[in-house]
Structures are given as C-alpha cells and as structure tokens.
Amino acid sequence: MHRDLISRLAHADHPIAAPLDDDSVRRLLDRALSRGDERVLDLGCGGGEWLLRALTACPDVRAEGVDTSEVALAHARKAAGALGVQDRLVLHHRAAADFAASHAFDLVLSVGAAHAFGGLLPTLAAAREHLAPGGRVLVGDGLWLREPSREAVEMLGDFANLPTTVDRVVADGWTPVYGHVSSREELDGYEWAWTGTLASWALDNQGDPDSAEALAVATAHRSEWLRVYRDTWGFVTLILRPTAG
Ligand SMILES: C[S@@+](CC[C@H](N)C(=O)[O-])C[C@H]1O[C@@H](n2cnc3c(N)ncnc32)[C@H](O)[C@@H]1O
Numbered sequence: 001m002h003r004d005l006i007s008r009l010a011h012a013d014h015p016i017a018a019p020l021d022d023d024s025v026r027r028l029l030d031r032a033l034s035r036g037d038e039r040v041l042d043l044g045c046g047g048g049e050w051l052l053r054a055l056t057a058c059p060d061v062r063a064e065g066v067d068t069s070e071v072a073l074a075h076a077r078k079a080a081g082a083l084g085v086q087d088r089l090v091l092h093h094r095a096a097a098d099f100a101a102s103h104a105f106d107l108v109l110s111v112g113a114a115h116a117f118g119g120l121l122p123t124l125a126a127a128r129e130h131l132a133p134g135g136r137v138l139v140g141d142g143l144w145l146r147e148p149s150r151e152a153v154e155m156l157g158d159f160a161n162l163p164t165t166v167d168r169v170v171a172d173g174w175t176p177v178y179g180h181v182s183s184r185e186e187l188d189g190y191e192w193a194w195t196g197t198l199a200s201w202a203l204d205n206q207g208d209p210d211s212a213e214a215l216a217v218a219t220a221h222r223s224e225w226l227r228v229y230r231d232t233w234g235f236v237t238l239i240l241r242p243t244a245g
Helices: 003-010 022-032 049-057 070-083 120-130 150-156 162-171 184-204 211-229
Strands: 039-043 062-067 089-093 105-111 131-144 174-181 233-242
Touching: 003 070, 003 184, 003 211, 022 049, 022 131, 022 174, 022 233, 039 049, 039 120, 049 062, 049 070, 049 089, 049 105, 062 070, 070 089, 105 120, 120 131, 120 162, 131 162, 131 174, 150 211, 162 174, 162 233, 184 211, 184 233
Parallel strands: 039 062, 039 105, 062 089, 105 131
Antiparallel strands: 131 233, 174 233
8 A cells, every 4th residue: 555545544534634633733824924915935734724724814925835645735736625715725736845936935834744755854854945034933843751661762763851952943943933842642542543443444445455565564563662652752842933034
C-alpha cells in the first residue's frame, strides 16, 4: 500500500495531521489571522485542513498550499469544492523547498512538515523567504517531554525539549507571540485516531486486497507509539514574528 494512501485513510477522523484538537487549531488560527484578509501559504499542507479552516473562517483570506502527496492534494481540492472556497485556494504539487512564488505571504504555516526541510530552523529559513513585511509564521514540530530512548530518537528524529526549542527559535531571530503545547489528550487522541481509523477501515473492508496490510500497519504503529515514544514525544506549535525587520 502506498504510504500516502495509508496516511489518507488514517486521517479520515482526524483531518489535522498533527496532535492538535479542533479548539487548539481554531485558537491558533484566530491569533495568526488578526486582520482576516491575509495571504496564507502552507508548506507541507497535506489534505489542506489548516487552509480550509482559515478560508472558511475568513472570507477575505486567500491561500496556497504546497505538498508532494497528490493523494492529499486531491483530497484538499475536493474538500475546498465542497466548502465553496476553491476560488481562494491554489494547490501546488511539488517539494516545499522548491516552491517559489511571485508574491509574499502574510502568514506562512508549516505544521508537522519540518522533515521536508531538514528540521525546524531550516523550515523557518524557508518560511522567512516567503514572508511579507509584518508577517507571521505558524510552525508546529515535535519535542521531547523527557529524555528519549535511543530507539525513539532513531524512529522519530532528534528533537529538543521545550525551553531549548524556543531558545533556538529566538536565537534564530524570531519572537514567539503565541504558542501551544499539545496536551496528553491531544497526543493520545491523535494516535488513537490514526491507528484506530486505519484498523477500522481494514476490518470494514476485509475483501479488499489492502486490508491485511492496513491492519498490520495500524498494529505496528500502535505498538511503536505505546512502547517507544508515548512517554517522551510531544508537540509544540508557535506563532512567530521576525524579531527585526
Ligand atoms: C504530518 S503531515 C502534516 C500535514 C498538514 N500540515 C497538517 O498539519 O494537517 C506532513 C506533510 O508533509 C508532506 N511532505 C513531506 N515531504 C514534503 C516535501 N518535501 N515537500 C512538501 N511536502 C512534503 C507530506 O506529504 C504530508 O502531507
């Protein structure tokens, strides 16, 4: 089964592909979209859920999303049509690091997609290139809640704890103007939704040639989460303004 298809099935009940619940997403977008007529870019937009919520909440916002997954972009396109916001959404099928626009953006989002740039600071460097004067960045990335096992680092990558993460961002020339650390309920809710929705699809579609593989992937993911990283991995979402300029 293609990884993008697994991800699409797994996110059916939790369309934000990161451990944030609907209230947290709404609060972060409220803070990030202070005018309501911003031009918004999402680097690694996936199914476009952050953009769809911004476009639905703010009728004057215009948005662009970039992602390498055609499956995710097709979902975003269809959802935008169903919500009647397709005229204000442009989707680009390409690597986020290769994306170039002829105009700048008031808000640059990148949530759970820092691997596309090689880490948090390179993601911020890319966002800065797209940012209009006075603009903001909304970035979400992993962190360690406590010392991780070597297995967890090998599985998820090397993160820092919360204060070190924020210190690094500040030293890189950004000022956090808001932030959200995902709660235990949000972290667990995301993983239960990912594994449970995929497993349910497998059980509901036992005649499908992909059913057995989908169930195996859900089972392996749940086991890795519970055994390797549930107690150590967390997630922070920051709204940032350039400290100078
Ligand atoms: C965890 S998902 C997050 C999606 C979305 N930001 C959200 O919060 O719902 C990560 C996304 O990054 C995309 N991605 C991975 N590598 C990428 C790259 N080099 N350029 C653009 N997107 C990429 C994946 O296809 C996936 O949709």
